[in-house]
Ligand SMILES: Cc1ncc(COP(=O)(O)O)c(C=O)c1O
């Protein structure tokens with residue numbers, strides 16, 4: 001902290017939970033490039049801009065709360081993933097992180113494929129022109145309608161998640177006179193270092209078929225005998241918001257081991273493996289994510305090494321990053337409504353959104369940062385909790401953050417790194433109107449998902 005900028009010292013800092021933030025940042029007005037999207041700057045007049053547009057103008061034109069998505073950053077991240085993996089591998093953007101028709105068009109143009117996990121995501125992808133052969137369908141409980149629609153559309157891949165589904169997809173494909181390309185999703189028994197709710201490769205959870213006990217080998221046996229299916233590979237997704245590559249390496253090793261067993265038992269070399277998504281991003285300055293080229297190199301090397309040792313040809317690798325592409329590209333803009341100082345504790349800063357536009361703090365104890373973006377301030381740092389307007393004391397957006405102590409109603413705050421799993425997990429709790437997503441590029445903002453209206457709410461309520 002710079003004493004000259006904040007002569008009185010931080011307010012309430014002594015109540016910071018141990019091991020949380022070390023203390024207030026040296027300069028509350030600076031924006032750490034790691035957590036903000038590529039084109040975000042603070043102008044000479046102190047107002048933050050994105051894509052050349054200042055947040056005050058954006059708030060006036062599009063209202064608050066709203067998500068502002070930096071299109072240039074999104075496209076650059078797509079290209080970085082594409083280039084890192086090269087033409088010998090495929091990158092499937094995980095649509096669950098955030099999907100809209102504009103996003104589908106950007107992905108199509110940038111050469112990415114798309115992972116969808118519901119009929120709604122599938123219809124969005126097809127409607128916006130993603131070629132069906134570039135779509136993979138996921139889900140632990142796909143309905144007959146979803147499977148039928150995917151097979152009819154000609155999706156390139158259905159990822160099978162259970163024994164029932166192996167039979168179900170085979171039956172539907174056969175009825176439609178098709179041979180559907182499929183992968184089998186396996187659980188490799190890795191405990192990913194992430195929040196319990198978003199780890200998916202340990203055995204005691206709902207996704208996939210366990211390698212342990214020969215379950216996955218049995219699934220392969222069945223899939224290879226069914227006429228409606230063409231088994232092309234094995235899929236593993238170990239969880240989400242992971243920084244440590246070790247889990248991916250163990251997963252790759254175990255998947256290659258299964259390919260070896262399949263070759264030995266059936267004389268078949270499956271040509272593909274998918275190692276899922278899950279790469280972490282920086283939500284705060286403490287996070288240090290891996291770059292796509294590091295990830296591609298580590299995965300490529302481990303798969304090649306294991307295949308060489310087993311005498312297998314190296315399969316085509318695919319990955320499914322969602323958060324790592326869209327997460328850092330957007331921030332949520334809020335207006336401050338009330339400021340309540342609890343003497344000796346902290347200051348509650350209430351904004352005009354909340355857990356309906358960002359459930360991640362309440363659900364996973366996620367950490368975010370926040371900045372005053374409509375002006376600069378030299379006021380002392382104040383330990384704050386940024387909360388929403390919902391009828392719930394757990395309605396917290398940023399649990400512990402330093403804001404200038406003169407923050408006041410009417411100020412604009414922005415929470416960065418909200419591109420993934422915020423709008424896509426938004427709700428209408430308390431009949432909140434879900435905020436719009438505005439794509440900003442080269443000095444202009446364009447609504448790509450409009451704000452909900454009271455009319456929308458009343459139209460759903462059919463009396
Ligand atoms: C099968 C699958 N692929 C990809 C992803 C995307 O994960 P992330 O957004 O963490 O990259 C998920 C979500 O965890 C998933 O379940």
Ligand SMILES: N[C@@H](CCCC[NH3+])C(=O)O
Pocket residue numbers: 096198240241360364420421
């Ligand atoms: N929705 C979660 C991640 C789960 C990803 C999908 N399997 C999050 O916000 O972190």
